[in-house]
Amino acid sequence: MARVRLIDVAERAQVSMKTVSNVVNGYAHVQPDMRARVQAAIDELGYRPNLTARRLATGKTGMIALAMPEIDHPYFGEMASHLADIAMQRGYRVIIEQTLSDPEAEKAVLQDREAGLVDGVIFQPTRMATLDIARLHDDLPLVLLGEVDAPVTTDHVMIDNVAAARDGAAHLLALGRRRVAFLGLVDGDITMTNRRRLLGYQEALVGSGIRPDPALVLTTRGFESHDAETAITLALEGGVELDAILCRDDRFAAGALTAIRARGLRVPDDIAVIGWDDSAITGYTTPTLTSIAPDKRQLAANAFDLLHERMQGHHGPGRHVIVPHAVAVRASAPRA
Amino acid sequence: MARVRLIDVAERAQVSMKTVSNVVNGYAHVQPDMRARVQAAIDELGYRPNLTARRLATGKTGMIALAMPEIDHPYFGEMASHLADIAMQRGYRVIIEQTLSDPEAEKAVLQDREAGLVDGVIFQPTRMATLDIARLHDDLPLVLLGEVDAPVTTDHVMIDNVAAARDGAAHLLALGRRRVAFLGLVDGDITMTNRRRLLGYQEALVGSGIRPDPALVLTTRGFESHDAETAITLALEGGVELDAILCRDDRFAAGALTAIRARGLRVPDDIAVIGWDDSAITGYTTPTLTSIAPDKRQLAANAFDLLHERMQGHHGPGRHVIVPHAVAVRASAPRA
DNA sequence: TTGAAAGCGCTAACAA
DNA sequence: TTGTTAGCGCTTTCAA
Numbered sequence: 001m002a003r004v005r006l007i008d009v010a011e012r013a014q015v016s017m018k019t020v021s022n023v024v025n026g027y028a029h030v031q032p033d034m035r036a037r038v039q040a041a042i043d044e045l046g047y048r049p050n051l052t053a054r055r056l057a058t059g060k061t062g063m064i065a066l067a068m069p070e071i072d073h074p075y076f077g078e079m080a081s082h083l084a085d086i087a088m089q090r091g092y093r094v095i096i097e098q099t100l101s102d103p104e105a106e107k108a109v110l111q112d113r114e115a116g117l118v119d120g121v122i123f124q125p126t127r128m129a130t131l132d133i134a135r136l137h138d139d140l141p142l143v144l145l146g147e148v149d150a151p152v153t154t155d156h157v158m159i160d161n162v163a164a165a166r167d168g169a170a171h172l173l174a175l176g177r178r179r180v181a182f183l184g185l186v187d188g189d190i191t192m193t194n195r196r197r198l199l200g201y202q203e204a205l206v207g208s209g210i211r212p213d214p215a216l217v218l219t220t221r222g223f224e225s226h227d228a229e230t231a232i233t234l235a236l237e238g239g240v241e242l243d244a245i246l247c248r249d250d251r252f253a254a255g256a257l258t259a260i261r262a263r264g265l266r267v268p269d270d271i272a273v274i275g276w277d278d279s280a281i282t283g284y285t286t287p288t289l290t291s292i293a294p295d296k297r298q299l300a301a302n303a304f305d306l307l308h309e310r311m312q313g314h315h316g317p318g319r320h321v322i323v324p325h326a327v328a329v330r331a332s333a334p335r336a
Numbered sequence: 337m338a339r340v341r342l343i344d345v346a347e348r349a350q351v352s353m354k355t356v357s358n359v360v361n362g363y364a365h366v367q368p369d370m371r372a373r374v375q376a377a378i379d380e381l382g383y384r385p386n387l388t389a390r391r392l393a394t395g396k397t398g399m400i401a402l403a404m405p406e407i408d409h410p411y412f413g414e415m416a417s418h419l420a421d422i423a424m425q426r427g428y429r430v431i432i433e434q435t436l437s438d439p440e441a442e443k444a445v446l447q448d449r450e451a452g453l454v455d456g457v458i459f460q461p462t463r464m465a466t467l468d469i470a471r472l473h474d475d476l477p478l479v480l481l482g483e484v485d486a487p488v489t490t491d492h493v494m495i496d497n498v499a500a501a502r503d504g505a506a507h508l509l510a511l512g513r514r515r516v517a518f519l520g521l522v523d524g525d526i527t528m529t530n531r532r533r534l535l536g537y538q539e540a541l542v543g544s545g546i547r548p549d550p551a552l553v554l555t556t557r558g559f560e561s562h563d564a565e566t567a568i569t570l571a572l573e574g575g576v577e578l579d580a581i582l583c584r585d586d587r588f589a590a591g592a593l594t595a596i597r598a599r600g601l602r603v604p605d606d607i608a609v610i611g612w613d614d615s616a617i618t619g620y621t622t623p624t625l626t627s628i629a630p631d632k633r634q635l636a637a638n639a640f641d642l643l644h645e646r647m648q649g650h651h652g653p654g655r656h657v658i659v660p661h662a663v664a665v666r667a668s669a670p671r672a
Numbered sequence: 673t674t675g676a677a678a679g680c681g682c683t684a685a686c687a688a
Numbered sequence: 689t690t691g692t693t694a695g696c697g698c699t700t701t702c703a704a
Contacts, residue, residue: 003681005680005681005682006681006682006683007681007682015690015691016690016691016692017681017682017683017691017692018683018684018690018691018692019689019690019691021682021683021684022689022690025683029689029690030689030690031689031690034689034690048447049681049682050392050452050680050681050682051452051453051682052388052391052392052397052452052680052681052682053392053452053680053681053682053683053696054681054682054683055388055682055696056386056388056389056392056680056681056682056683056695056696056697056698057681057682057683057684057695057696058682058683058684058696059696061388063431070417071407071413071416071417071420072410072413072414072416072417072616073413074408074410074413074616077407077408077409077410077413078408080407080408080432081406081407081408081434084407084432084433084434085434088434093431093453094431094432095399095429095430095431095432096416096420096430096431096432097420098417098420098421098424111384116386116387116388116389116697117387117429225619225620226619251616251620254619254620257622258622261622280408280410280561280587281617281620283561283562283590284561284587284590284617284620284621285620285621285622286593286594286597286621286622339697341696341697341698342697342698342699343697343698351674351675352674352675352676353675353676353697353698353699354674354675354676354699354700355673355674355675357698357699357700358673358674360698361699365673365674366673366674367673367674370673370674385697385698386696386697386698387698388696388697388698389680389696389697389698389699390697390698390699391680391698392680392681392682392696392697392698392699393679393680393697393698393699393700394680394698394699394700395680452681
């Protein structure tokens with residue numbers, strides 16, 4: 001069952017390849033009867049264009065890469081889902097790249113385009129530094145996700161992490177909490193994102209006339225839920241007094257809930273908890289989790305739009321787009 | 337900055353394209369000095385092969401599609417993660433297709449290959465019937481995931497759902513439970529998977545001398561966590577007596593936990609709960625969730641292997657591979 | 673072992 | 689409006 005080619009259709013319809021191509025690509029100026037004849041041949045033969053050949057001829061692959069630390073994470077899963085959806089509607093396919101936060105993998109991502117694999121890349125870096133990105137970036141259409149310290153030349157979509165953290169902390173303060181902890185720093189992880197969230201957290205405290213207490217800035221050993229659990233357990237056992245926790249993501253918040261309950265304390269009565277990402281996790285915990293909610297759909301849509309413009313040949317300095325966020329209020333930190 | 341092509345390297349190294357190609361592809365019989373000369377030219381010019389051109393020439397894309405209902409689901413996310421990992425190691429890229437359980441989208445999946453997009457497809461169907469799959473299947477290398485009523489001609493990887501459900505129910509019975517509910521049927525959803533799980537559930541009951549009570553086979557309105565919550569709430573309010581629940585997935589189990597707690601009952605003391613998938617959700621709930629654990633890594637590895645053989649030209653009848661499962665015991669249904 | 677040249681299937685100038 | 693033809697960059701016979 002040899003594949004049907006464009007030229008086979010042309011022969012069958014007694015026309016040139018060009019005409020068939022015009023019909024296939026929906027070119028406007030084709031005589032109706034001609035079009036009908038070609039279409040008939042296409043249908044009879046069951047012709048489907050070979051995308052690889054088209055790509056080689058046009059230089060466009062019709063694919064974009066989505067590179068992120070782990071696809072198996074509620075936040076990234078949601079982002080991937082939105083992006084796959086949006087890209088598909090616009091006629092693009094998405095290939096996934098899981099970097100697992102490995103610096104080598106992150107570098108490899110930026111070289112895919114060179115290999116002619118994809119037309120552009122949407123990338124959430126965790127390990128790569130600004131300079132490396134700028135160096136490897138070249139003329140590859142690229143949009144960065146998340147609050148990285150992005151090169152000025154690169155497009156970039158994020159939420160306002162300072163404001164979001166401020167809003168989260170303010171929500172806790174509005175509940176009358178005065179010993180608000182920030183659970184977000186991971187040993188050896190000094191990302192821009194965290195620095196900005198910490199800043200927002202502090203701003204909120206100061207704004208309420210509270211002096212930030214370094215003992216309330218909690219550090220974990222790793223990125224897993226149980227690392228957060230351990231951190232909270234240690235803090236509680238260590239006599240750190242706290243009545244609220246703002247967490248770097250929902251997984252951490254879930255871990256915090258577990259630790260708090262293990263101490264026989266109640267959420268939110270004794271300690272209110274806010275997560276981050278507004279992922280599906282918020283519905284699985286007890287109590288349900290109040291969470292900082294980035295507008296993920298917007299994030300994905302804006303990232304795609306920026307990338308699309310670049311792929312269309314847009315040049316110019318990097319654009320930085322801020323997407324709205326909200327505090328999704330649930331039981332772990334109810335409305336005041 | 338025009339791209340460096342094979343021919344540029346050839347000129348630079350004063351050899352033919354063939355020789356450069358041999359070096360690039362690691363062909364054995366190349367004189368060492370020749371190889372060195374070519375390699376030098378490659379490095380100097382920073383040559384990278386154009387994958388699209390290679391594909392057109394070889395007819396292989398080096399990509400596989402992974403098609404599943406939703407990438408944003410803990411189980412599928414994990415599967416995607418494993419598969420991306422395995423495929424990458426074997427030199428393949430994965431493109432994701434989200435069908436959202438839409439019949440049209442499922443059909444489209446099987447036609448990607450025709451378009452020369454991918455060399456093969458790993459597909460977890462939910463809507464498509466055996467016959468449709470067989471019809472569209474053609475000679476497309478295809479491996480099915482999950483216990484579908486697969487065409488005999490198609491490869492297929494799954495766990496033994498009858499045995500897994502039996503094991504889950506048996507675990508609950510071993511805890512002394514006698515009113516074990518099955519929360520798995522969704523209105524209008526009559527998948528093979530569920531039928532087989534229901535069968536295993538009944539076998540376990542009968543094996544313990546218990547007569548299955550139809551009132552304990554619970555139906556939900558949809559696939560979300562809150563649908564499960566509603567179902568359990570209704571059952572409890574309706575006076576259905578139960579002391580254990582076997583759920584179709586962890587999300588349902590999470591919903592069940594919520595409903596049980598809302599009634600003021602305790603897990604596992606009053607009602608033990610078992611989920612399915614052994615996803616990350618199991619760690620976020622209170623109490624943590626005992627769950628049927630398919631060997632997801634094996635599932636992915638076997639699926640890839642079967643697909644790889646097909647892509648290498650293997651023909652022959654469909655192979656059905658059973659992958660091990662276990663009961664991952666946690667607090668919601670502890671060991672007896 | 674290496675070279676020359678013919679495709680792979682399509683698009684896009686350029687002609688007609 | 690439609691036809692002709694030269695690429696796109698690589699692999700792969702077939703010769704040398």
